[in-house]
Amino acid sequence: MKLLSKRNGYFLFAILATAFFYSKDGDITTSVYATGAAFALPLALAAMVGIMCERTGIVNIGIEGTMLLSAFVAFFVSSLTQNIIIGLICAVFTGSMMGLILAVMAVSWRMDQIIAGTILNILATGLTSFLYVQGKTIPSVFQAIEVPVLSKIPFFGPVLFIHGALTFIGIAIILALYVAIYHTSWGLRSRAVGEHPSSADTAGVSVARLRYINVTIAGGIGALAGAYLSLELVGSFERGFTAGKGFTALALMIFGRWNPLGALAAALFFGLAQAYANQLMIDQVVNIPTQFTAILPYVMTIVVLTISAGKVRPPAAEGQPYEKGQA
Amino acid sequence: MSALLEVTGVTKRYPGVVANDNVSLTVNAGEVVALLGENGAGKSTLLKAVFGLIKPDSGEIKIGGTPIVFGDTAGVISRGVGMVHQHFQLVPVMTVAENLILGDEPKRGIFINKKAAYDEIIALSKRYGLEVDPDAVIEDLPVGMQQRVEILKALRKDVKLLILDEPTAVLTPQEIDELLVVIRNLAKSGVGIVLITHKLHEVMAVADRVVVLRGGKLVGTTSPKETDEAGLAQMMVGRSVVLQVNRTEAKRGGVVLEVKALEVRDDRKILSVKGVDLQLHKGEILGVAGVEGNGQRELVEAICGMRHREAGSVLINGVATKDMHPHAVHEAGISHIPEDREKHGLVSNYTIADNLVLNQFDQAPFAKGWIRDLNEIAKNAIATVEKFDIRTPSAFNTAGSLSGGNKQKVVVARELSEELPVLVAAQPTRGVDVGSIEFIHNQLISARDKGAAVLLVSAELDEILSLSDRIAVMSDGKIVAIVDSKDADRNYIGRLMAGLDK
Structure with a gap:
């Protein structure tokens, strides 16, 4: 690998910028980065949903809906049972079912996958708006855990090692997914199915089965992203709670070239940008209406996609239903 | 057992x-x-x-x-x-x-x-x-x-x-x-x-x-x-097939297509056509022989305006054609039977009838002003399916439903229908059965006899030998020799193709 690659350039820039801010004000920089990491996690997890689906050739634009409905279920089941673990489990189940529904529509019924995903989004928006009740509370959120020793490291400790349980589970899932995609037979088969399904089929890999499995599991991961928002980061639920994060995640997936670590890096960048925007508002460094800082993530999504579009190469069989024997 | x-x-x-x-x-x-x-x-x-x-x-x-x-x-x-x-x-x-x-x-x-x-x-x-x-x-x-x-x-x-x-x-x-x-x-x-x-x-x-x-x-x-x-x-x-092509002496006319010092790069940006000069006469078939991957594909694509010409020019009747403009090249008088019929020859999801008029869909009689004349298109399709023996339940099935040889017949039928001065045929019988090969060969010969200048590119040396009036041997991006087919010796051409003789 070239030492002066574009990727290394990004990293170098990120490190230098961080060091510069840290040298100016250590405490604030640390807290901004910790917040940035917290903002980044749901985006990264949601991007994993997209990666798992698209690597096997299924376009999932229903991530937003999956997150929204799961966040809702997580919050209200936790509120009813006064137990956030039960809430979490029900959310993951809900998300998996959303994935399963997508698989039925996209794989078995060979529906247009954009329409199938839109159905999930409308379903989630409708259900959560209809069933929403004001004034509910949950006993507590997933409390921050301080990893012994590691959390005492300056800067890195608070940024990376003081988080709630769902964050650590999420990070583990992202790393595991990266390893699995490139180093296990499941990953090899998934990629083959997403690139050239008839090759996989003639090699004895069931295209439909693998697509069902991946899309369903991905739904569960999407649910984790939703539950993280309502049970760890915010601790409440409102209508339209996920605010387009599921769509932003699709952009991050593309920016990260369908690679889990790439998408994670992109998510961290976005999370940080948002955290900085918030900090600027708090500091009153710039005196602009909050609406403008609030649109920052969306503007960045558009800018980044515009810059990276055209250079990327999605899985070749993306969005195409597969029919056996059509070689 | x-x-x-x-x-x-x-x-x-x-x-x-x-x-x-x-x-x-x-x-x-x-x-x-x-x-x-x-x-x-x-x-x-x-x-x-x-x-x-x-x-x-x-x-x-x-x-x-x-x-x-x-x-x-x-x-x-x-x-x-x-x-x-x-x-x-x-x-x-x-x-x-x-x-x-x-x-x-x-x-x-x-x-x-x-x-x-x-x-x-x-x-x-x-x-x-x-x-x-x-x-x-x-x-x-x-x-x-x-x-x-x-x-x-x-x-x-x-x-x-x-x-x-x-x-x-x-x-x-x-x-x-x-x-x-x-x-x-x-x-x-x-x-x-x-x-x-x-x-x-x-x-x-x-x-x-x-x-x-x-x-x-x-x-x-x-x-x-x-x-x-x-x-x-x-x-x-189910009938006797003539494996040998019956070919009369060519009635050669003046130069129609001229390729001058053409240089082309392949998909990996490597120079793969390294200064090719060719003159194609009216009423002859010029066969380009060569082991695949010696620049033939790039040569054909550059001539037909599908690939950028790094240097040199392609002239029809003395007039230079536009680079990277397949439509303009076609208008100038080149019809093209492409090597990859699935990718460049047919629109799989369109009907056979529509595929048969892809090159003239906007011209009379298949269109009246802005409106397509579906009756004429249908009439043409039914007649062509019959004439070219395209095996299909209906001319209105999709082209994608045809077998390889029948797809090729659709492409050949369409490209020959206009009777343009130049026909470029790349691997016209690849993956096609003997019955259809015989048919396509006869079509190429009759196009020649009607006065077309035919450039035939094929990896099958036998095909080149039996159809061509002159044979150009291509090796490593260059035309290493042009021989009259009467003097063509199989072994000699084989050695040239392998780049052994100069």
């Missing part, structure tokens, strides 16, 4: 066509059975049924004495059936190693054991004398090498029955000879082999038994000892 493969009375109907009509076939260990038939005779359907990819309407398929279950492709494979597909079943963005282990990966714990995979691949390629680079990415490899990977993929699974679907269509003559040796060796070691090919001399060279399909029915079984190439061709087509 029961036969490796036993097909009994298999029938498969598609809407409007019976693809297989009561077909029976047996393959024993250690024998090479050649399966012959025109495009659309039902060979592919039969094979898909053997793999459980489609469900026959009636009949039974047994492998090693036990019937197969529809949909159980994995079960068929695990019983030792391997197939080298006509359309490569390789994942283009993955490496050779990844493609070879797909579906049956060597593991260490839950991870893929890359070292074991490499060792196995190297041992396998040594054993059969088929060398490959495990780290190479498929899409970067030449077709011949991809084919090799495809064969290794089948061999890796300890096959008892190996099915080869037109394996030699893309290979060079040397590679074909090597492959035939591999086939014989495999048979000697007890593997049963089903070979599907259109090249009759390969059948004669390697088969123990020949089974012929026609119109979905089994019309006969024979062996190379009992018949010859002409006999086989007759069985396939």
Whole structure:
């Protein structure tokens, strides 16, 4: 690998910028980065949903809906049972079912996958708006855990090692997914199915089965992203709670070239940008209406996609239903 | 011991066509059975049924004495059936190693054991004398090498029955000879082999038994000892076929197409046409011979405006044509039978009728102003289907539903319909059965006799020799010689193609 690659350039820039801010004000920089990491996690997890689906050739634009409905279920089941673990489990189940529904529509019924995903989004928006009740509370959120020793490291400790349980589970899932995609037979088969399904089929890999499995599991991961928002980061639920994060995640997936670590890096960048925007508002460094800082993530999504579009190469069989024997 | 493969009375109907009509076939260990038939005779359907990819309407398929279950492709494979597909079943963005282990990966714990995979691949390629680079990415490899990977993929699974679907269509003559040796060796070691090919001399060279399909029915079984190439061709087509082309002396006119100092780069940006000069006369066929990958494809694409001309020019009747503008080049008078009919020749989802007017859809009589005249398009389609013997239930089926040879007939019919001054035909008979080859050859000759200047590019030396009035030999991006076909010597041209003589 070239030492002066574009990727290394990004990293170098990120490190230098961080060091510069840290040298100016250590405490604030640390807290901004910790917040940035917290903002980044749901985006990264949601991007994993997209990666798992698209690597096997299924376009999932229903991530937003999956997150929204799961966040809702997580919050209200936790509120009813006064137990956030039960809430979490029900959310993951809900998300998996959303994935399963997508698989039925996209794989078995060979529906247009954009329409199938839109159905999930409308379903989630409708259900959560209809069933929403004001004034509910949950006993507590997933409390921050301080990893012994590691959390005492300056800067890195608070940024990376003081988080709630769902964050650590999420990070583990992202790393595991990266390893699995490139180093296990499941990953090899998934990629083959997403690139050239008839090759996989003639090699004895069931295209439909693998697509069902991946899309369903991905739904569960999407649910984790939703539950993280309502049970760890915010601790409440409102209508339209996920605010387009599921769509932003699709952009991050593309920016990260369908690679889990790439998408994670992109998510961290976005999370940080948002955290900085918030900090600027708090500091009153710039005196602009909050609406403008609030649109920052969306503007960045558009800018980044515009810059990276055209250079990327999605899985070749993306969005195409597969029919056996059509070689 | 029961036969490796036993097909009994298999029938498969598609809407409007019976693809297989009561077909029976047996393959024993250690024998090479050649399966012959025109495009659309039902060979592919039969094979898909053997793999459980489609469900026959009636009949039974047994492998090693036990019937197969529809949909159980994995079960068929695990019983030792391997197939080298006509359309490569390789994942283009993955490496050779990844493609070879797909579906049956060597593991260490839950991870893929890359070292074991490499060792196995190297041992396998040594054993059969088929060398490959495990780290190479498929899409970067030449077709011949991809084919090799495809064969290794089948061999890796300890096959008892190996099915080869037109394996030699893309290979060079040397590679074909090597492959035939591999086939014989495999048979000697007890593997049963089903070979599907259109090249009759390969059948004669390697088969123990020949089974012929026609119109979905089994019309006969024979062996190379009992018949010859002409006999086989007759069985396939159901009438006698003239393998030799009847060609009168060309009536050469003035220069129509002139290529001057043309330089073109290939997809990898490497200069692959290195200063080519050609003059194509009215009323002649100029054949471009050469081993594939020596710049022929890039030459054709540059002439037809589909690829950027790095340097040089292409003139029609003395007027320079526009670079990178296929439409303008066509307007200037070049019709083009492209090498890749699926990609550049047809719109698969359009009907045959629409495909037949793709080059004139906006002109009279197929359009009146902005409105397409569907009646004229339909009339043209029905007449053309009849005239070119395009085998289809209806002219309004999609082009994608046709077999390879019939797709090619659609392309040829369309490109010849305008009678433009220049015809560029690239690999016009690739993957096409003998009956259709004869037909397409006659069409090219008659286009010439009507005064067209024909540039014929083919990897089949026999095709070049039998059709061309002059032969240009291309090697390493240059025209190394142009000879009159009367003086053409097969061996001499072969050596030129290999870049041996200068």
